[in-house]
Amino acid sequence: MAGILQGSLRLRTTLKGPLSIFGSSSASGGLLHPPQPAGLRHGTARRRTLHDRDDVTKTTSPGASPERLPFSTVTLEDLDFFRRILPGRTITDPDLLESCNVDWLKSVRGSSEVLLRPQTTQEVSQILSYCNSRNLAVNTQGGNTGLVGGSVPVYDEIVLSTALMNKILSFDSISGVLTCQAGCVLEHLSVYLEQRDHIMPLDLGAKGSCHIGGNVATNAGGLRLLRYGSLHGTVLGVETVLADGQVLDCLSTLRKDNTGYDLKQLFIGSEGTLGVITAVSVLCPRKSKSVHVMFLGCETFDQLLKTFQLCRGMLGEILSAFEFLDSECMRLLNTHLKLDNPISDCPFYMVIETSGSDARHDEEKLHNFLEEAMTSSLVSDGTLATEESKAKALWSMRERVTEALRHDGFNYKYDVSLPVETIYQLVTDMRAHLGGQAKSVVGYGHMGDGNLHLNITSPTKDAKLLAAIEPFVYEWTSARRGSVSAEHGLGLKKRNYIYYSKSSRAVAVMAGIKAMLDPRGILNPYKTLPDRLL
Amino acid sequence: MAGILQGSLRLRTTLKGPLSIFGSSSASGGLLHPPQPAGLRHGTARRRTLHDRDDVTKTTSPGASPERLPFSTVTLEDLDFFRRILPGRTITDPDLLESCNVDWLKSVRGSSEVLLRPQTTQEVSQILSYCNSRNLAVNTQGGNTGLVGGSVPVYDEIVLSTALMNKILSFDSISGVLTCQAGCVLEHLSVYLEQRDHIMPLDLGAKGSCHIGGNVATNAGGLRLLRYGSLHGTVLGVETVLADGQVLDCLSTLRKDNTGYDLKQLFIGSEGTLGVITAVSVLCPRKSKSVHVMFLGCETFDQLLKTFQLCRGMLGEILSAFEFLDSECMRLLNTHLKLDNPISDCPFYMVIETSGSDARHDEEKLHNFLEEAMTSSLVSDGTLATEESKAKALWSMRERVTEALRHDGFNYKYDVSLPVETIYQLVTDMRAHLGGQAKSVVGYGHMGDGNLHLNITSPTKDAKLLAAIEPFVYEWTSARRGSVSAEHGLGLKKRNYIYYSKSSRAVAVMAGIKAMLDPRGILNPYKTLPDRLL
Structure with missing residues (x-):
């Protein structure tokens, strides 16, 4: 009992x-x-x-x-x-x-x-x-x-499970607005939309299980934020049931609506603490005719940063994702999931995706970018995928890091955002700070969003190790005005760390x-x- | 006195x-x-x-x-x-x-x-x-x-004027994040950013006078929303002084931050009623290397709609604006501002802008699009500008409609958003409804956002005309779940019309x-x- x-x-x-x-x-x-x-x-x-x-x-x-x-x-x-x-x-x-x-x-x-x-x-x-x-x-x-x-x-x-609230309510192919119940699984929505020449504006590793209502309630970030922005911009409407049972209908399907305060924003990212999201409407982009994925390696984080800048300039409007992982992630992918490195060993790896409307144009841009990146010695090695299966395989090098970590032992997970040029310094400093105490200290994440996933593992739960990690990680982040939870939210585990990123006045307003x-x-x-x- | x-x-x-x-x-x-x-x-x-x-x-x-x-x-x-x-x-x-x-x-x-x-x-x-x-x-x-x-x-x-709060506080060229005081004039920020290879994510006719703080306080839409989304997505941080003088510092410069409720969202679009915005940080896109502007004409609104769909498909990621005006707007531009129609007379006109990173690619896409649009008889006539001065001249056909209206008499202005396929029907229905009562009934706006600016003029203020327009216009919009204020806000004039677009429960929460x-x-x-x- x-x-x-x-x-x-x-x-x-x-x-x-x-x-x-x-x-x-x-x-x-x-x-x-x-x-x-x-x-x-x-x-x-x-x-x-x-x-x-x-x-x-x-x-x-x-x-x-x-x-x-x-x-x-x-x-x-x-x-x-x-x-x-x-x-x-x-x-x-x-x-x-x-x-x-x-x-x-x-x-x-x-x-x-x-x-x-x-x-x-x-x-x-x-x-x-x-x-x-x-x-x-x-x-x-x-x-x-x-x-x-x-x-x-x-x-x-x-x-209160939203699992049976899984109906798609409408899709307007002219505006690209999808309206559905909160319990629709993200991947199901993606499949539904792809058949209608559109995509969801968000994508994340958990897509096979996560519900769109949960995505909105937690303001999920994921792999497409760089291109399509956050849910605060792409969610057009939210229907919520308030604590007393009253239905708050803000289920607009309009791109613009300046009639009073934008209440739906309150529920995006409030983790189910202000109301139960029962339906959402989302602005969905057109599916790109041409998608390319590159897996590149470089020697230093500074080179990685410069490659990102080069990407922004040369790939511009077709850049749709810029993710990175370090060599420790690669080691875990090799060891635990038997995934082979598709290129030669490097300290840092990038997964770069482009999405455009003209394959030939995109390939030309990619060719020019790669030539510039190689000749200027920013990138040491790389591979480019145009076929979907190969693109998926390259993506899995980034998407399956979480899974590899689970096989490595007990996980201490941190999800911080920082000025992009400083994000990897936290991994380096943490390694130095911990010495040999941890089994693995790895860094990966969404470069384009300044979002680092710092993960530390130990064979079993280790109170001494934890005491060495925290509050070090939070103080380090707070000192640089970073966020101690970039996209995962606070939930139960991190609720009391809110003050590292928010003022007491702000928290008091939230409580109000x-x-x-x-x-x-x-x-x-x-x-x-x-x-x-x- | x-x-x-x-x-x-x-x-x-x-x-x-x-x-x-x-x-x-x-x-x-x-x-x-x-x-x-x-x-x-x-x-x-x-x-x-x-x-x-x-x-x-x-x-x-x-x-x-x-x-x-x-x-x-x-x-x-x-x-x-x-x-x-x-x-x-x-x-x-x-x-x-x-x-x-x-x-x-x-x-x-x-x-x-x-x-x-x-x-x-x-x-x-x-x-x-x-x-x-x-x-x-x-x-x-x-x-x-x-x-x-x-x-x-x-x-x-x-x-309380923000005019002297006009300092740029920082600009990070790596992340593209600009932080500035609320009183910076939008056009000054645009010039500052263009010198640094970036642009503001919003642009509007009033840019020469409007302040960024006012833009954020009113959730201004404008001409770039189609491409870069609303300020709810592009504003990363807001510093606000609350009514009691306390400073609420939500001036984050991070793309992602899920530590508690996203309070800054409350102030975006609250029209100065919840706090005084004193500083903002904004995510600014890279300046596009290549910008093209087309001015096209078509015979019916249905053709205009189909042209928009064709644009979304064929211009995809380089499409940065899709605006429209009707022949009545053109008449006012001719009459009051002596602006000549750059193409032959048509019932509807479009201003379409593309922004991309490779001029040759963009021109090829435009060529293909124009060929398709002409051969399928969607578009009757058109002109394309690559030079900046000519592009500006074409843009002025859309941007100066408001000015032309002011010369036409007393203005009754409506700013609604609706499902995109229905937006012009309101103009047609209003003309039929008013018969010969009005001097001019014109429609123009942001096609890509489903945002119509319906304007009606009379020689002088006319209570009888007003009674014929309202509540007709609001009831028409409300019946189609549209917004009675898409981007202008409610302010003083429209505060009591909020119930046409929001439920009494939602308004009660706002009041709370x-x-x-x-x-x-x-x-x-x-x-x-x-x-x-x-």
Whole structure:
């Protein structure tokens, strides 16, 4: 039986990052989620609880895991209600619940005992209206591919899955605007659009599982941001159910709309803490007639930087991705996934993609660029793919680094953005700082966006190593006005590190918005915002 | 002496649109700005007022103009304070105040008696902190080029001009990120960037006067949106001073930052009602090596639509603008500005711009496109410019339509966005609806963004004509889920039309955000949000 304590203990023993820096119980800061008065927990006393919880002892540790907030617990009456509105889609079977209680990295675990699978916005509205009145916490879950513990319950929050909300509502081939429910899988949308001569403006490694609603809720970045910009620009509309069950319809399909504040922006990147995204409309670019992928190697990071600049100048409007990895990534790809280096060994590698409307023009531009890059000795070796299968193989050298890392041991993952010229210095400095303590220290990421994925591995979880990494990595980033979470979000794991990138005034405004839209704090509690306001 | 009454009367007699649809004094809706208790007007009783206001009679008309809210009036002590912190930059000379009390269209007029010209964020902070404590209303003003009465005071609000906040703070040629103060003129920034091989991601007719802070505050669209997207995507950071004087530093220069809610988005398009934008950082594209402009004519709107589709396919990544105007616009350009039609007479004209990195490639693409467009009889006539002077001349056929309209008589201006295939139908339907009542009914705009500028002229202001236009135009747009303000914003003139494009729930959330960030409502009152909540 998964009680609160068990969930909490599990959380504490499996969490990778300590959540302590702002989590101390000192009186200096105000509690962001002050314990609610018992009166808010109306109904629980006179209801039968789903499980006997008399054995529960509250954890009061000031350390990693947050205190469970005084939400109600799910009763049999609650289940009756859910089963009435979601017949056959109210799941309590522990085996079926297992996968939605654990994140993809298997780094955090909750103890939810109820999974709800609505199909319509109206059903989501009914669920939230009920949960809000009952003070039941809700964890919205898309494809559960997040890396910061944002998509799984921390305690016994009800899991609201968008998996059955997977209908495409409309596609307008003239404007390129797609409108769909939140639970559509990114790859399915991509396939649907490619058949209609369009593409999604975002692409990421998790595309086979992640939901578009989750992408929008986490403001996913990915591989196409360099060309098509962030979701704040390409998402035209969002339909959201607010905590009290009211539907906020901002599902515009217009490119321009200056009638009042752009509310949808609030929900993009709010990680399910301000509302449940039920549908989105997205501006989709035309599919390019010609796509080329290059895999190039160079000797120094400075050369890599210069190659990027050369690319921007010579490939201009056809440049659609500029990714990089270091030789340590290549070693892990060789060792764990048996992927062969398609070129000769180099300290740094680039995956460069172009997308254009005229293959001959693109090839000419690529030829000129490669000639210039080789003759000026920026690039040591390289290969160019025009066929789709070869292009995919080259892309996999970049996309499968995450997978290779999982085979290397316990992962410490950092996702920072920095002025592009400084991003690799963090990897170098971290290596020097750690000496021989880590198994691997690797750097890769989205060069064009100044976004570094710094990953450190150890044979098993290693508290001493972690103490050497943090807060070093955050302080290093903060000192350069970087972001401690470029595209992964804060979720559970990084919520208390927000102050490294945001001022206390900004966090206070965020907390004000949260309190306004979700006064009881039932939506994805313990996530995104820190435990305490400074 | 410009008292409240005078300001109010002037407003009522010069406003073009009636502000009555939601402005009735019926008890059905809650007042968005309920009269503040007299206690809030602390200090006014014991202070000497700047002018004797005993002659003031409050207007209680339920019609066009809003009631003056019970803000304090500026006293001599207030002026002393402002002169201490802004020596030589606290303006009370009526001649100097004249231009900032009247909008560019000369359609609305306020009666402010104080103009403040801060140079730094710190000064703005001091001003707002003081005004908030004194309950003095503030109207932030950039280049005063807005078209909806958002940039001028309605009554005696203090005008806070950003004109002296015109410093470029930094430009990073590697990332293309420009950081500057809010008062930089768009054209100055463009010139600065062009010298550094970059361009601003936005361009608009008012570039010679408008301030980047005003552009961001109004989420300006303009001529490059098709290619570079909206400011919600290209603005990376915003520094804002909140109503209470606190500085909210979201002046990131990073392309990616998912640490908490993206607060800067709130200020983009909020028309100065949530905070005073003091600095911004903008992601600037590389300057294209090759720019071409075509001016084409076609017989029907359906052909224009098909030409746009052909462009998207054949010009793809080099397409940077697709604008249109109708033959009525051409007539006004001929008549009032003596501009000659560069091609033969047609019912519709297009201005199409391409920007690319290789002139030869671009010309080949253009050649292929033109051949296809001519042989398939989509386009009747056209001309192509490669030289900058000729390109500018072609662009002026589109950019100077607004100017030609001003010479045609009194202007009724509408700025709607709609599904692209329906945008011109509104012009046709409006012509049929008005019969011979109007002098001219013209349509032009940003085809690629589904954004129509519908303009109607009459020899002088004509209440009967206005009654025939409105609410017809809004109902027509609303029925097609269009936006009643695509890029101009709501300002004073259109605030009460918000419900045609936004739900009452959405407006209530906006009002909640306003109340949270500006509890006394001192920032740009009477703008953007409607007088009443439904």
